[in-house]
Amino acid sequence: MSVTQPPVVDREESTGRFGDLVFAGISRGSAILIMLALAGVAVFLLQQGLPALGHHGDSTYGKDSIWGFVWPLLFGTLLASVIAMLVAAPLAIGVALIISHYAPRPIAKVMGWLIDLLAAIPSVVYGLWGIQFLALNMVPVYQWLEDHAGWIPFFEGPVPNSGRTMFTAGLVLAVMALPIITAICREVFAQTPKMHQEAALALGATRWEMIRLAVFPYARSGMVSAVLLGLGRALGETMAVAMVLAPTLLVSFNLITAEKGSSTIAANIALNFGNASGSKIETLIFSGLVLFVITFAVNFLGRAIAARGRKG
């Protein structure tokens, strides 16, 4: 056997290397573009919104200061989102568990597919559904709550005939946040190591006990981050809430009334922007900046918790 020199390949000429360069360039460019877009939005909101810090009177829709304007809306935003999460989180975790651990595989597949489909419905449609179906059908429930639990500030009423209340808005948001929470929970539940599930089963755990012993501890951080990402979705949702809620500037825990209830930042911007001009625009943009910061923080927190959970 003779020893031959390996053929010298001219690396600069090979197309594979050229492909690498193109691909690296495209992906680097895309990443930079996204950062620029995000930075652009932030800069715009700061530039256009910060002048509103000095506004009062007419510019802030009759409030003494910008904070008097933003606070009721921020409060309403948080209230609607919290209602949505209180309803959506248990429901989503339940559905995710059914898909990952209870239902036979074909049924689980169809269910997962249907839940994903919920995410594809435009929010205007959710708004219409909220007004025309959900709100009207909730009126008797609200009426009952007002009659029997009216002494609790949440259910003071009066209940509007339209049923378009904070609670209805929260329910619509819950349905809208359901897909993302379910999808993430399902993913995390399905990744629970088989050996921990078997450890629980071998100790004589029922399926539910196995889920409590092995699945929930493993999935805890994933579940928290799923709910936070759902919360991020609910906080920023505009159209459905704008259609359901009356534009008010009140801080109110009353969940089942129309005129005396709260509204949300996003809905308020959508409803008022068309008629706004000059300093009012700055005021609305400032409220947008507040929403941007809050949503960003919630999403960031969600990702951070998910990342920490993966590590340990």
Next chain:
Amino acid sequence: MAKSIDVSDLDIYYGDFLAVEGVTMTIKARSVTAFIGPSGCGKSTFLRSLNRMHEAIPGARVEGKVMVDGQSLYEPSIDPVAVRRQIGMVFQRPNPFPTMSIYENVLAGKRLNAKRMSRSDADDLVERSLRGANLWTEVKDRLSRPGMSLSGGQQQRLCIARAIAVEPQVLLMDEPCSALDPISTAAIEDLIHELKADYTIVIVTHNMQQAARVSDDTGFFNLKAAGEPGHLVEFNPTTKMFTNPDDESTEAYISGRFG
């Protein structure tokens, strides 16, 4: 406490696939029974059918009989959960619950029975179980540390402690030493010798020396041919299996001529 197991003509299916065919054997109480055989011959599947763990895989079912002390495991009225409370299992890879302390890991099975235990009863049970698993002296000062902070061999003994804390009648071990170093393996083998006094132990192993060292009876599983179901070739006292087996293929496998 320990009970014997009578298996007669057991076929194990996954869906339509026959994985193990026609196993008949008697596993004696207070003894160690080892299963050996090449990979994929169904010995683990058979082991799992003894506490209905294989049913964790959808479509798994059996035909035939498994009697534990005269009680059939597969009667329609028998709850697989109740079976697993009586017949504990230790797995190939140590699997303590990662979020639980050593203390909580030992109590995990007992807590499932939902009885409120007094603190002192719980302490007693933890000490008794960890002593039973030869782990007490190594961990008694750090019971609140996570179970995962232990070495692999210690984790496996923790899993054994967890399994015996629920006072099962039978302990099944599915290659309990295959992920461990030789020193940890020796510790587990010593433990098996001690546990034999109180429990019926069934162990699957790839290590024939281990089967020879720890077991009283040995079963050799094999495939008739690739794609055919696994079956029990020979079941005899371990001394006979390793000196003068009845079946030619047993001898071939044990002497290392195949598998």
